[in-house]
Amino acid sequence: MGLQERRTEQRREQREALRERILEVSREIVKRDGFASLSMRKLAEAIDYSPAALYLHFRSRGEIAHALRLEGHARLREAFVAHTTIADPAARLNAMARAYVEFGLAEPETYRLMFMEPATLADTAANGADKPAEFGAATLSLIADAFVELRVADRLRPHAVPSACAEGLWANLHGIVALKLNGATLPETPVATLVELSLDAWSAPAHETELRTYSANRPDTSTR
Incomplete structure (x- = not known):
């Protein structure tokens, strides 16, 4: 695998890891407080990412x-x-x-x-x-x-x-x-x-x- 392919694979793995992290924290919020309490802003704060980063994976709540x-x-x-x-x-x-x-x-x-x-x-x-x-x-x-x-x-x-x-x-x-x-x-x-x-x-x-x-x-x- 060449350098470009390795970088592409790393970016893919990072995207998948972030997506799973978003879902993991979402599960925790929903189980603890219910779906009504879940917001993109609260989620972004919980995982210490900007809301814009979340929208790259999920376009909406x-x-x-x-x-x-x-x-x-x-x-x-x-x-x-x-x-x-x-x-x-x-x-x-x-x-x-x-x-x-x-x-x-x-x-x-x-x-x-x-x-x-x-x-x-x-x-x-x-x-x-x-x-x-x-x-x-x-x-x-x-x-x-x-x-x-x-x-x-x-x-x-x-x-x-x-x-x-x-x-x-x-x-x-x-x-x-x-x-x-x-x-x-x-x-x-x-x-x-x-x-x-x-x-x-x-x-x-x-x-x-x-x-x-x-x-x-x-x-x-x-x-x-």
Whole structure:
């Protein structure tokens, strides 16, 4: 590698290091004080750079929010993927649902930024995998896959649609987290119990499953 190439590589590494430093400090501010407290000026002071240096990497506070949202969605998906090896779909759903609530309660400001703050221009202008909505859809598909398996095993209530069940479960889980984060007097019921009840809303009781299995396998005596 020649001198010019080494200098180019060094500049690239310095730019990447500064970008990561900006995001690192942004994470700290958001986790500590919430996204509303994040400003380009405060960020520049925290990393001891001029605001102009920040704008070389992020053109707005919204672009920083976009990057932090993507990071949050990636971590949430990783938490789900960790449970995809669970063979039983009901047990897998339970584990993923708990992981979702645990993530929201462990990182409240990141969760608020992901799901309780308005989308920014950077979010809507992004393409493909760079859109938070795409990350959310990919995570939702892991829930839907488990519901599909329950449907195949005849363990869902009649007429329950797996994709709708997945969206309904996510909505329930978001409600649990949002109530907790906003300091509401409810829910008083333990989170684990709320997760179980959310899943029970779509799961067919064991006796119904057994009855449908028996009816499907019962010999046809109508022509005798």
